[in-house]
Amino acid sequence: MPSSPTVSAASRARLADIIFARSFGYGKITLASGKESNFYFDMKPTMLDPEGASLIAHHLFAAIADAGADYVGGLEMGAVPITGGVCQLSFEMGKPIRGFFVRKQAKGHGAKKLVEGLTKTESLSGKKIIIVEDVTTSGESAYKAIESCREAGADVILVVSLVDRQDGAEEFFLSKNVPFKSLYQASEFLSRS
Template sequence: MSKSASRARLVEIIRKRSFGRGEITLASGRKSDFYFNLKPTMLDPEGAALLAELTYEALKDDGLDYIGGLEMGAVPLAGAVAQISWLKGHPIAAFFVRKKPKEHGAKLAVEGLAKNESLKGKRVVIVEDVTTTGDSALKAVEAVRDAGGEVVLVLTMVDRQEGAVENFAQAGLAFRWLFQASEYLKD
């Protein structure tokens, strides 16, 4: 399937499985009359494959070592992209950042790295399923920087277009998206 055909198909899947209208309270506490819940798309076989493919294509030339982000939204994305990157011969390892470090065991904030692995000096992309203001992604950025990683980009599947561009620019971070809310609000 061509990139444009893959993208068009994924728009359909997101519209059917993950987009809705109706009042909702966002993670930020703000109210909205539309929402994206990308978990049904990320966990659908075709949706997962298309998200992984398009995300990998968007990132393959960025010289990345790791892909990850804040739990839960980044977990299926990072895992799927890690798998496809291996299959395409350009491995990008995955990790995720806990919202709160575990209170037992190793008490880690960053999960998925082996004992001998570190983000120190590594080029990292932070991924999100849906981005509103970018605050959640910035928490992951902070954890990666605390671990010594270099965050080169934040990539979201859907930008709600409600402040993230400005917030990431202010933080000195490159920001890209696969889709924007305006693509779904036309109808």
């Protein structure tokens, strides 16, 4: 099996084209942070596009493969398809990384867990984890996942976002001593319009 996925400037440009065509738009919206904006990223059409999903998995895996993570995951809903793609690719590349996701609220029935995807015998305690996110604005949403993982005993070693809206997340994570990187920045898409 190959040891790492192939990522190139051409595949990065192709993923940017898909994001621009399927997930970027203009229009007045209210962000999860409560701020209003005149542009948006709805990453679901890209994450659920066959080529988009494959490129996302390859680029994210390339960004995290050598970080030494035991688990990758993040806050529902945006992190769920990303996590699945990265987990599958990590296995195919011979560097398996398990996945999980954090619910915004614990289920009112069943096991009533906040962190999902682990068996009864698995735990995040003592594990190195990477939080993934589709779009990062202020960083607060990803930080909810970080707090839940830390409460479970995990060591959060990195946050990786597909797109950073450049609305303060980088500074926020710096203030929290959490390494942060993104595959793209909003300015890359705004400059196309």
